[in-house]
Amino acid sequence: MAKIVLKVSGMKCGGCENLVQDAVKSCAGVLSVIASHKAGTVEIDYDQTQTDLASVKKAITEKGFTVD
Ligand SMILES: [Cu+2]
Numbered sequence: 001m002a003k004i005v006l007k008v009s010g011m012k013c014g015g016c017e018n019l020v021q022d023a024v025k026s027c028a029g030v031l032s033v034i035a036s037h038k039a040g041t042v043e044i045d046y047d048q049t050q051t052d053l054a055s056v057k058k059a060i061t062e063k064g065f066t067v068d
Pocket of ligand 1: 016
């Protein structure tokens with residue numbers, strides 16, 4: 001298991017956090033996601049043998065947010 005904290009801009013409220021969390025949770029191997037619009041971060045616990053971080057980032061950008 002691994003952990004990464006992504007800097008994500010564009011989240012403005014709890015609804016945005018939920019959008020991002022749902023998008024990331026739908027990716028293979030993701031165990032937990034905590035998004036914070038205040039901090040502008042998305043903390044992800046994942047299984048590095050199953051998770052492709054490029055597709056995690058893509059899932060976030062597809063919802064209209066920017067991964068820095
Ligand atoms: Cu929002």
